[in-house]
Amino acid sequence: MRLTKFTHACVRLEKPADTGTGHRVLTIDPGNFSEVEQALDGAEAFLVTHEHADHIDLPRAAAVLEASPRLEAWAPPSVAVALKEAAPSAADRIHTAETDSEFDAAGFRVRTFGSQHALIHPSVAMVANIGYLVDGEVFHPGDSFTVPPGAEVPTLLVPIHAPWSKVGEVLDFIIAVGARRAYPIHNALLNDWGTGIVEKHAQRIGDLYGTRYEHLEPGQTVDL
Template sequence: MKLTHLGHACFLVEGGARLLIDPGTMSDFDGVRDLDAVLVTHQHPDHLDVARVAALLAANRNASLVVDADTASTVEGLPAHVVVEPGDRLRFGGENDNATVDVLGGLHAAVYGDVPGCTNAAYLIDEGAFFHPGDSFLVPPSEVDVLAVAVDGPWLKLAEAIDYVRAVDPRVAVPMHEGETTDPAKYFGMLAAFLPDGVVRSPLRTSTDEPR
């Protein structure tokens, strides 16, 4: 299996099939071709850029779009898609050379306060060769060789990411979900999203000694 991180939560998985997981707004996936499937863990834009995925599917006409239950309404205008639930098993690729995808999970990790939750499909590729949990701390029921682990977001702290890797106990852990950290403006915006308007002032633009 070959694994390529395309930014934030997006991975290209190549083995018995070519699978693209979580093509979102912070990821660079537009030029990927010859896909068998595009797998989406949940509806948040950093995991699903609907406009760019529409163009991606137009350039990969043999690719299946796989989404969780709450994302189905978001992709109604896109080509035929498969809505999955925990317990489903999918197979992609040729008759003699293919990849299995087991759907696990259920719900997105609690974000903050009363922010509404959503469904989250975690994907176990080739019986544990690679596991993408989406935005969750789901521990799969079988061994994992390579684990994608989120390292940033309003729904986690780094200590929880460390505990999660320890709980899954993979051979390799690949950090992901780092998009906001690469751009201070986005990171400050994430903080501002959970506070009253005007409270957060970017240190890149304003002085901290403004009169109160």
């Protein structure tokens, strides 16, 4: 499987098609900080963890859905409804993702975990959030530190910085999941200095517990 990071929380996953020619492509969280059209170019499906705009750019994603007759989407109920309203011609290709479920998307097997966004502040409304484990390989938690119960996670995408987290919680998440390797997501609010400080901790603590944490720049690709 090949993983490409885009700006902030968006990633693109690719693997060879079963036919032996071409690739299957799945995108997660094409938000408004991300290169939405590029991330969705040639994709057969995309997943959305929750309704915040930095994880789903509704107008741009809806436009791609309507222009791409083979593209499907899975999202929590409120996002699925909003996408159907924004892209009515694609309504039958927009699916509701429920927690603790499994489905196939673009030839990838997807398991869902978690149910809500991490707490920002008691005065900020909580929204639904679903983490996705794709092909038993890559876990994208969205805006949460959900640890998938009973699941081995080889590759963890780590929300490295957010209004709802602190560095200690990021490190505890890496330790708790126990993945072999980890890469950053949700880092658009950090400058290079801040990124370096947090990732230095992630690399050191990850090494202590058997997780190899590596930095990725937007547009950078790794083979898993």
